[in-house]
Amino acid sequence: MIGLNMNREAIVLRWLSLHPRKRLKTWQRFMLLALQRSPERAFRALDVAISRSVPRVPRYLLEDCLNHLAAVYLEGVEAPSRSSVDMTHRLVCDLAKKSRLKDGQTSSMPQRAVYLVLSHCNNDQAEILYKVLHKERIFIYPMTLLHLLSKFIDMGNTSLSLQVLQDVSSTGFNMSADSVQSGCVKLIRARIWLEDRNSSPKDLYKMQTYILAQMVQIGVRPAIKLYNAIILNAVDAYEYGSALRFYESAVETGLKPDATTYGILLKAANLSLDYGIVNMVFRDAEADGTLHSDSRLICDLLYVTLKLEESTAQPFLFDRLLQIYRKYCDPGILEDLGLCEVNFNASESLDRSVISPSSRIIALMIMVYIKQYRYSDRLAQLYHQYRFYVEQGHPKIAATAETDHVANAFIMAFGRRPENLNIATSVVRDMLKTESGLNRKFATPTVQTWSILLLAYIRNNQARAAEKILAMMRERHLEPNQVTWNSLTSGYSAMQDIYKAVDVVKRMEAESFEMDSYTLKALGRFRNRTRLLKVLKETLKDELEADEESWEGTERPLTGC
Secondary structure, three states: OOOOOOOOHHHHHHHHHOHHHHHHHHHHHHHHHHHHOOOOHHHHHHHHHHHHOOOOOOEEEEEEEHHHHHHHHOOOOOOOOOOHHHHHHHHHHHHHOOOOOOOOEEOOOOHHHHHHHHHHHHHHHHHHHHHHHHHHOEEEOOOHHHHHHHHHHOOOOOOOOHHHHHHHOOOOOOOHHHHHHHHHHHHHHHOOOOOOOOOOOOHHHHHHHHHHHHHHHOOOOHHHHHHHHHHHHHHHHOOHHHHHHHHHHHHHHHHHOOOOHHHHHHHHHHHHOOOHHHHHHHHHHHHHHHHHHHHHHHHHHHHHHHHHHHHOOOHHHHHHHHHHHHHHEHHHHHHOOOOOOOOOOOOOOOOOOEEEOOOOHHHHHHHHHHHHHOOOOOOHHHOOOOOOOHHOOOOOOHHHOOOHHHHHHHHHHHHOHHHHHHHHHHHHHHHHHHHHHHOOOOOOOHHHHHHHHHHHHHHHHOOOHHHHHHHHHHOOOOOOOOHEEEEEEEEHHOOOHHHHHHHHHHHHOOOOOOHHHHHHHHOOOOOOHHHHHHHHHHEEEEEEEEHHHHEEEEEEEEOOO
């Protein structure tokens, strides 16, 4: 009898000692017992049967046992032992090599075992396994191939990825299926193909274009998901004309653009400052109804419109965005905050559907309003109204306070006028209530929050208060960043306090921050350049020469801090 405690060689000798007619039946009994009691010993016996063909076991039995053992050791196991993965990988490869096929034939394989090995093996093992299966003409399920495709993409192996994609097509699988399109998106969006990591976006785009051509030749017909990736590649490479041509091609083939498509086009509009693209998105997304149903697209449209209006220094930014907002969003929340008139054009909105705006849209509209009316007395009333709704837990308005963006916009606006500094401080105080656990409605102050408050005080010639804010940051274990230091430097430069400004630069460099263009611009505001250079010689001797070269030929800025 074959014992469970036998080693590999002992098992071989025992098989050979049995009469040939008894070997298979004995093997079956042994494997049944081993699979139940000792999978490790079953592995050993399976290894002998596959690698030494002792005894000669029908292939279907070998496949069933291998599938079972792979499931025992690899399925549902987050980190299986290296030996289990290595053994399963070797047995799968050995079993594949035992195929004896005539020309044009393909052989079966324990697909479950193949999939599980690919899920846990290293990159070299994955490549070895695929090459063995490919060479031996082993049929692999399309979904297993797509799993392998994802692995090769992560490895950065372009040629094998395309070869696997060709294998998927050869199985007769639907190349328009979502699983295939998703794999193609990952392949064409990968950023790992070029050996030279300093290659330009256009070099990467050329490689992506080559991969796309190979995909089409293999038989992939891009659906809108893949077209989105293709258009995005063109936008990332600043090939805006190509992006628009791909978009037109998708539409011509009868594909319906989705919110992602329009979002990518709006990214192109933002980067190229092209209002024509924005108008095209308005036209097409309006026509197919996407603009009336997707809050994220509406937010992107509002944001890009804002950036384009800012690029041409257009006034009344909020009023421009409000026109778009009213067309697609329920005005009720803005009315509650007092940002627009109640029942504005109510009769016109009866025949069209509007959506409930997302918190991102509400936050954007509030911040643009703050920017347009930053010198207005109405901001104080707006903040009190805003705080009321946040503390009451308004579902949309309260969500805007979960990050520091809106609060920072209020602080920045209030900090522009000395009489409003107390309100700016009260905003931070409201945020600190969250930190202390008294009020969990607002985000806690960030480095950006403290830096904006510090700038507000130093801008209004309250240097001592600004330095106190810096100390308060450190008490809360928040380290000042480059913006914080430059704000202090800029403030002291506006006050024409050379010694304090140079001291800030010295402290900044002591904390491993180097002077950048904003630091030099701030120091360039000193009217007494000779005095500034003298003080710098006394305190920053090592960097004087470099700094003098940086200032050489520069003009003194005309704008204030």
